Amino acid sequence: MATSNVDVTDQRIARIASSIRVIPDFPKPGIMFQDITTLLLDPKAFKDTIDLFVERYRDKNINVIAGIEARGFIFGPPIALAIGAKFVPMRKPKKLPGEVISEEYSLEYGTDKIEMHVGAVQAGERAVIVDDLIATGGTLNAAIRLLVPKPIAERVGVTVVECACVIELAELKGREKLGDKSLFVLVSET
Incomplete structure (x- = not known):
């Protein structure tokens, strides 16, 4: 875990990075799986993770945290609760009523989809999209496209901060x- 775009002298970053377990060859050979379940088992590292995000977004007039x-x-x-924003789930197909x-x-090898409820966000809202990891960027890019203005009527035009x-x-x-x-990450694996 080499870099991040937070202050690397912040001791919380080292605690977070050291709490993430790497599992080789999971789910298939050649993959070095970044397992955050060990971070969740460490209450201090988990709290540090949430605190760093809250510190970043607390005073930025964020209305939506899209997970x-x-x-x-x-x-x-x-994060949403701490900054007074609503949480909007972005789910795999056929999971939202x-x-x-x-x-x-x-x-x-193929394609996938993510979905969001119609009406979950309103025009003019400011959003942060949250996930545990960015690899190739496909999922985050799809999440951005769900929120940003489009010529399609149901896309209301949220600003992705x-x-x-x-x-x-x-x-x-x-x-x-x-x-x-912009992309904000705590730990960057190079």
Whole structure:
């Protein structure tokens, strides 16, 4: 865990980085899986993670924390509560009841979708999209497309202030797929 875009002298970053377990060859050979469950087992590291995000977004007039299924659901709600924003879940297909909008994105072998309830966000709101990790950037890019203005009537036009992840796999260059959207990460694996 080499870099981050927070103050690397902040001792919380070292605690967070050291609490993330790397599991080789999971879920398939050649993958070095970044396991955040060990971070969640360390109350101090978990609190540090939430605190760093809250410190960043507390005074930025954020109305929406949009969390990507599933691990964005772990980090997003406590951040939303702490800054007084609503939490909007972005889920895999057929998981949300009611009317949804969806965005498709590419995977290594095929495509997937994420969905959000129609009416979950309002025009003019300011959002941060939260997930545990950015790799190739496809999921975050799809989440941005769910929120930003489109010529489609149900896309109301939210300002995506930033994307926020605990971990970045920098060698996969996912940041490049985010266009002009800023990415804030705590730990960058190079």
